[in-house]
Amino acid sequence: MSPSHKLDTALITGASTGIGATYAQRLAQRGHDLVLVARDQARLQSLAEQLMRECGVNIAVLAADLTAQPERALVEQRLREDDNIGLLINNAGMAGTGPIVAQQLERFESMIQLNVITPTRLTSAILPRLLARGHGGIINIASVVALAPELFDGTYNASKSYLLNYTLTLHKEVAGRGIQVQAVLPGITRTEIWERSGIDANTLPAHMIMEVDEMVDAALAGYDMGELVTIPSLPDVEDWNRYTVARQRLAPNLSRDHAADRYKSDISEDA
Template identity: 35%
Template sequence: MNGEEIIPLPGGQRAPWGANFTAPHRVGGRGRVNITTSLECHVFKHPDIIFERTGRPTGHRRPFCICISLIPRIHFLKERLMTQKRPAALITGASSGIGAAFARKLASMGYDLLLTGRREKLLEDLCAELSTRYGILAGYMIAELADESQLREVEDTIRRMPNLRILINNAGYTRLELFAEDSIDAQVDMIKVHDIAAVRLTHAAIPILRTHNWGAVINVSSIAAFLIGARNLMYDATKGFLLSFSSSLHIELGGTGIRVQALCPGFTRTDFHMKLGYGPEHPIFRRRRFMSADKVVQASLGCLERGKVICIPGRRNRWIAFICKHMPRKLFYSLYSKRRLKKKRG
C-alpha cells in the first residue's frame, strides 16, 4: 500500500465490502482518510477521524452510517447488516413522514435499520441521527422501486439479511389526475411502487422470517382503501389491493409466527399533502383533523402486538371506514356523483 497506514473500522473490523481505508498522515489523532474503493459507498464513524470519499473535501464529523447508491450504479449492502445479531428492519419510503417515524421508533427499540427512498440527503441525515442517538447500525439505499432492476437489488439485499425481523412497505405517492387524462405510464408506475414492490419484497422476506419463527410485515395502505372517487382512482385501487393482500397473507401464514398488518391511516401530518400543493394555510388543513406520524406508528405497533390485521388509527377514521364498508353501493355512488357535480359547477 505504498507505506500508507491501513485504518480499520472501529472494533478492528475492515470495511464491510472489502474497501481499504488509508491515511497518508495523521495529526493529533485527526487526519484525512481516503477510501480507496470504486464502490459508491461510504462509512462514517469515529469521534477523532474525519472520513471522506476520495476526491471529496473533508467536511464535518459524522456518526456511523452506511450508504448504498442505487443510482446510477447498484451495489449490495454486505457484511455489516448481514452479520449483526441484533434484529433488523427494512423500511421503504423512509425519507420522511410515516416511514421516518417508524425508523425512529424501531431504532429506539434497538433494531438495526436499512432504509430505502429517493431523497439521499434526508436518508443520510436520518441514519446519522438514529445511529448517534441509539447506537444502532443504520443504512440506506437510494432506490426507485418503479424501476425493475433497482427493485430486484432491494430484493437481493433482503435475502442477504438473516437478521431481518420486520419489513415495512411504506413507499407511496398519489396523483390528483383523472385516469383517462393522465399519463398511463404514471398510473402504471403507481401500481409498481404501491403493489408490485410490496409483493416482491414480502415474498423475499418471508423465508427469512420463517427461520426465526417470528417476524412482521406491515403494508402501509390507507383509509382510501375503503373509498372510491375520481382524481384519486389509482391510489384508492392500489391501497385497496394492499388491504386485501395483507388480509389473505395473514391467513396463509397462520401458525408461522409471522404477523401481517395492513396499516390504514387517514390524514397525517407529513409532506405527502405538501407535494400536492396543499400548504399549511390550505383550507384542507383547517377542515380535517390530522394525526401525527408518531401517533400512527404507535397505533400500528399496538395493533401488531395484539395481532390485529387491519389497523385504522383514530376513532374518526374507523367510523369513516365502517360507514363506507357498510353503506349500500348505489347510495355510495350517488353521493360521490353529486359531489363531483358540485365541484364542476364550483
C-alpha cells in the same frame, strides 16, 4: 413487538421522510437496527447518523428508486440474504396521479410499480426466510381510501385496496407460522405526500388531519396488540369488526351453481 423479536433488524421503505422516517425513529428508539430505503441518499444518511447517535443502533442506508426494477432488485436481494432482517415495513408510496379520466398513464404506471408491485416483490423476497426461521413481521402501509374510494383519486384508491386485500390474504396463508402481518390504514396524515401531490394540506379540513408522530405511534400500538388491520383514527374498533362480519356473511353466497333469482328473465323461467 414481542421481546424475543425485539432485536430484529427492520427494513423500511420510504424512510427518508414522513411516515417511514417516523417508523425509523420509533423503531431505533426501541432498539432495532435498521435498513433505510428511499431515493434521497443524503436525507437517508443524515437520518441514519442522527438515529445512530441518539439511539446507539446500527443503521444501513440503501438508496434505490423502487419503481426501477434493477434498483429494486438490490433491495430484494438484501431481504433474501440478510438473516438479521426480520421486519419489513412496506411504506414507500405515491399519490397525486389525478382522476382515472385524466389518463395520466405514465404516472399511473409508476404508482402501481411503487404502491403495488414493490410491496408484492419485497414481501416475496423476505417471506421464504421468515417462514424458515418461524418468526418475523410484515407491515403494509395502505390507506383508509381502501375502504372509502369516495375520498380520493381512483388509481391511488385501487392501489391501496390491493394492499389491504393482499395483507388479508397473506395473513390467511401464513397463519400459525409465526409471522405477524399488519395493514395500517392511515387517514390524512401531515407529511410531504400532499405537496408532492400538488395539494396544500392546509386547505384540507383540520379535524381530518393527524400529525405523523401520533399516526405512527397508534399504528405501532396496533401492531403490539396483534391487530391485523389498524385504522389509527377509528374511535370504535367494533365498527371495523362489524364491517368484517358483514363482509364474511356474504361468503357462502358469493359462488353458487345458479344465478340469483333477480337475474332470471321471465322467458327463461317459463321455458
